[in-house]
Structure formats: C-alpha cells, structure tokens
Amino acid sequence: MSKIRNREALLAQGDLASRELVLNIADATLARLDAYTRIRSIMSLEGDTLRIGTRTWDLSLKRNVYLVGAGKACNHMAMAVDHVLGDKLTHGIAIVKLIEETDSFNRTKVHVGGHPLPNQAGYEATREVLELVDLSGPDDLFIAVISGGSSALMNCPVDGISVEDEALATDLLLKSGAGIYEVNAVRRHISQTNGGMLAQRIHKQGAELIGIGISDAVGNAPTSDIGVPFERYASTPIGPDRTTLDDARQVIIDYNLQDSLPASITSYLASAGPEKETPKEFPDNTYFVLNTVPDLCLTAKEEAEARGVPAYILTSYLEGESKDAGTFMASLAREIQATGNPFPAPCVVLSSGETTTFIPPNADITGHGGPGQELVTGFALAAAAVPGACMFSIDSEGTDGTSPAAGGLTDSTTAARAAAKDLNLHASLRGHAAFEALTAVGDAVLTGNTGTNLCDFNILYVPAP
Missing domain, CATH: 3.40.50.10180 (Glycerate kinase, MOFRL-like N-terminal domain)
Known part of the structure; x- marks a missing residue:
C-alpha cells in the first residue's frame, strides 16, 4: 500500500516525470522506515x-x-x-x-x-x-x-500549572521562533x-x-x-x-516571553530549586x-540510486525559516542545472532536519499550513527558472503544522498554475495559508499516519537542462 494516499492526484498536473520519480523515492523510503x-x-x-x-x-x-x-x-x-x-x-x-x-x-x-x-x-x-x-x-x-x-x-503538568496554561505556553513557544530543543527545555521542566x-x-x-x-x-x-x-x-x-532549569529560564529571556507566558509557569521556573531538576x-x-533523522536521507539515497539517479545528501541538520529554506533549494536547483555545481544534473538532493516558521498573532493568520508546505511554496516562487525541478517536503509522521496534509510537492510549473487560478503565493505565505494554496493547485501531499516520525523529509530533483 502506498504511503502517499493522493498519489494519483499529485500526478494529474505539473512535471509528471519529475513528480513520479520523487514520489517513488519518498514512498519506498517511508515504507522501509515504518x-x-x-x-x-x-x-x-x-x-x-x-x-x-x-x-x-x-x-x-x-x-x-x-x-x-x-x-x-x-x-x-x-x-x-x-x-x-x-x-x-x-x-x-x-x-x-x-x-x-x-x-x-x-x-x-x-x-x-x-x-x-x-x-x-x-x-x-x-x-x-x-x-x-x-x-x-x-x-x-x-x-x-x-x-x-x-x-x-x-x-x-506539575501541581499548580493547569493543562490550559501548558497549552498556551506551548503555543507561544512554538510561534516564538525558538528551536525545538529550546521549546523542550521549558516543557520538560514543568x-x-x-x-x-x-x-x-x-x-x-x-x-x-x-x-x-x-x-x-x-x-x-x-x-x-x-x-x-x-x-x-x-x-x-x-x-x-x-x-536544565537554567536552559528553560534562558529561553524565556531570549525570546522575550516573560510577560506573555502564564504566571504559573514563570513563577514555578523562577523559584524551582535543584530538587526540581x-x-x-x-x-x-x-x-x-x-x-534517527539521518536515516531518512541515507535510505532515500539508496532508493534514488536504485532507480538510476545520482543522489547527494545535502544535510541532516536543516533548520531555519521554512520559506527561506525553500528559496535556497530553488537557488541550488538553478545552479545545478545551469553550471553543474555543486552536483551535475540530473540528480536528487536530499535533506532532513526541522525548519520552523515565525508565526504572528492569530488574528493575522488567514489559513493553515506547516513548515513543509511553506518550504515547497517558497520553492515554487523561485523554481520557474529551473524547468522540471521538483521539491517534496513533508513532516515525516504525516501531519504538517495545523493542516491535515503531510506537506507538499511543487515544481517549476506550480507558480504559473497558481497564477492561473488567481492565487497569490506570496500572500499565502504571509498569511500562513500554504495548505489552502497547495490544495487549490493540487500540490498538497496526504499520507495519514506513516509509522515513523523523523522530522522533515525533503527531496529535490533537478533534471538535466
């Protein structure tokens, strides 16, 4: 059974040869890591x-x-x-x-x-x-x-902190731009x-x-x-x-959360002694x-090469703003196709890690989405200059951010297809509504529960010019 439930829909538009290759690699990788x-x-x-x-x-x-x-x-x-x-x-x-x-x-x-x-x-x-x-x-x-x-x-949560307080703190931490290690430093100590x-x-x-x-x-x-x-x-x-407790306290200072986190949490962490460590x-x-996270890229590399396509692992440490990571991937694809640097085309470039996105107050959010969907949307905006280039990005467990989608699959035709539907991808990113945009152009990836959970899984395919 395919891990990607809407495979046929994803192959109903765009650059079909590139999409099929990427989906085959992704499907086989997820099956092996179940x-x-x-x-x-x-x-x-x-x-x-x-x-x-x-x-x-x-x-x-x-x-x-x-x-x-x-x-x-x-x-x-x-x-x-x-x-x-x-x-x-x-x-x-x-x-x-x-x-x-x-x-x-x-x-x-x-x-x-x-x-x-x-x-x-x-x-x-x-x-x-x-x-x-x-x-x-x-x-x-x-x-x-x-x-x-x-x-x-x-x-x-520990006595004195309610579930509602813990949920609010988690929401604020996840939207603060803090890395997951920093978020966990706080969550573990309450x-x-x-x-x-x-x-x-x-x-x-x-x-x-x-x-x-x-x-x-x-x-x-x-x-x-x-x-x-x-x-x-x-x-x-x-x-x-x-x-450590000191790590948790420093996160609150570094991301200026002193006045926004529930008082029950800031007070507890401020007064907690060594016995609470x-x-x-x-x-x-x-x-x-x-x-572990690198297993995604190593397995996908084997699957790509089994299909006769050279594959390179860019990084298993990918972090930073999701849409910017997508722009970078499109720039990399353009360089590969134009000059053969740092890898000759055709090739598959693999990455994993955990990109994040800074999210404004809820009143400014116009839709749904997640890091994987924002990454491929950022890619789509810059990929029109790289014919056949295709970018796949999902949260490997099967749900990305606030949406039911696992992530997205965009290619060099996505921006034009969005424009034909009067969709402004820039506005979708500003409003954190990548899910709605990708769904409208048929580029949202649906998997359900995949049976693994290894952060983000990214596959870039760059065909020969």
Whole structure:
C-alpha cells in the first residue's frame, strides 16, 4: 500500500516525470522506515522468552508486563509490541495523535491526545499511565514506545500549572521562533512525565524499563544495528534529559516571553530549586533506537540510486525559516542545472532536519499550513527558472503544522498554475495559508499516519537542462 494516499492526484498536473520519480523515492523510503516493520525485525516471543535484538528476558519471572507509549508514530510502535506479546501483555496504554482504520490492538487501550498543543484528553490518558506506574512493583516490566510528539501527547503538568496554561505556553513557544530543543527545555521542566520524569517514577517503584524509541532530534548519528541496546539514549519521557532549569529560564529571556507566558509557569521556573531538576542518567534501563533523522536521507539515497539517479545528501541538520529554506533549494536547483555545481544534473538532493516558521498573532493568520508546505511554496516562487525541478517536503509522521496534509510537492510549473487560478503565493505565505494554496493547485501531499516520525523529509530533483 502506498504511503502517499493522493498519489494519483499529485500526478494529474505539473512535471509528471519529475513528480513520479520523487514520489517513488519518498514512498519506498517511508515504507522501509515504518516502525511496525522495524520492531518486528528485532522483537520476538518464544514461550516465556522475549527477545529484542541481542537481549532476552524471561517473562515467567515477571508479575506484570505493561506497555506504555506516546508519540506521532506510536500507533505502529505499540501495535508491533502488542502483536508480539499477545496474552503475555497484562495491559497497554498508548497516546497517539491520530487513529487509523487499519490500527489493531489486543490488550492496549488507545487514546487520542493533543498535538501540537496538549489537551485534557491527553492529560487524562497520562494520568492513567501514572496510576499504572504507581501500582507497579519490583517484579513488573514496562516496555515504553516513544516517538516525537510525546511531549504534547503525554502531558501532565506539575501541581499548580493547569493543562490550559501548558497549552498556551506551548503555543507561544512554538510561534516564538525558538528551536525545538529550546521549546523542550521549558516543557520538560514543568512536567510530571516529560524529560525522563516518567522513567524516574518507574525506577522509584523498582520496576524494570525497556525503552524503544524513534529519535527526531536533529544532530543524532544514523542508526546501525538497531538490535543492539543504545547507550546514549536521552530525553523524552523515558530517557535522561540534557536540558536544565537554567536552559528553560534562558529561553524565556531570549525570546522575550516573560510577560506573555502564564504566571504559573514563570513563577514555578523562577523559584524551582535543584530538587526540581530533571533526571540526568538511568544506567539500569535498556534502550533501543529504531531510527534517527539521518536515516531518512541515507535510505532515500539508496532508493534514488536504485532507480538510476545520482543522489547527494545535502544535510541532516536543516533548520531555519521554512520559506527561506525553500528559496535556497530553488537557488541550488538553478545552479545545478545551469553550471553543474555543486552536483551535475540530473540528480536528487536530499535533506532532513526541522525548519520552523515565525508565526504572528492569530488574528493575522488567514489559513493553515506547516513548515513543509511553506518550504515547497517558497520553492515554487523561485523554481520557474529551473524547468522540471521538483521539491517534496513533508513532516515525516504525516501531519504538517495545523493542516491535515503531510506537506507538499511543487515544481517549476506550480507558480504559473497558481497564477492561473488567481492565487497569490506570496500572500499565502504571509498569511500562513500554504495548505489552502497547495490544495487549490493540487500540490498538497496526504499520507495519514506513516509509522515513523523523523522530522522533515525533503527531496529535490533537478533534471538535466
């Protein structure tokens, strides 16, 4: 089954040869990185023996085996564990962003939480997780499956801070222009679960924890053997946290949020002592990492070259303003096609990372969209000078920003097609309404839940002149 649900619609206009190549590469890459497939490749159960990669556990020695999870790729992660364990699983709780018709669980209760903003449903589901932990003991085993988005979906602020305050703070932080590491520095230090606080709570009960994660942090190395326990696992609800209370306080100062964040949060962070710091190590836990951000580009490179097209990895650290990144990609495509620098055409240029966009007050927003859609819209405005050039950009988990689209696919014809419909792409970017514009010209990409979550996934194809 194609990961890209509206493939036929995307191939109904524009430069068809370029679009088909890019969509084939994207589809194959997403299929290979699906968390269900990745977990089933390393996890099995024979009698009472649970095997995950190079490690084994005798489940006859465990009173209860629990599954807990959260994240935008948690559907496929939790399904894999649930299916492997069968009746050995005592109970599971998963908090996801979307439920798909194809999701199937045996002993796992699935909740839909809030993302990108935490909500009451996520809070109530998180309270169920914490109650499960508080009833556990030394003979119990927790298997936690975590992907990006868990900070919002598994939300339980510290006493004195409401869910509404946490949601408002998250909204302000995400729109401030702060990077995700900076946003998380604040969110982790006002949470009862985030930043390793869930793992700390499990540890205090004496229970054992196995963590299986997808890392969407820009800067991590690519995976190698995913069946070997990962020793440098960090952050999320189940790993040690690299941010500090001082980091959180500095973010508020750097982005001038002192007067806009809820007083409950600024007061808490200002007065929090060392005892409120997040945990920095868990030497007794076992962690496995299924994928990291560079895996997107490495896998896509293999898929492009298997189709006979040279592929180059530009960066797995792409950050900055999304629409500007799109303009840069169009400039790069123009240079490639005109001069053969830095790569000869035809070629595929791959990048991943996490671009962001500064968003004005809500009153100035005229539509919906997200970083991927703004990137390809910025590309479209400058790509008319590069015949056949095509740019694909999605949030790899399947939903981009405030829209139901995963991202967009534009080419050298997009700007002309938009003009023919009296669509002003510049105005769409100013009003953060890229979704409406891309939908109107048939360039929005729809995937639903992809089964992975590795930030932005960008494919640029530049044909020969």
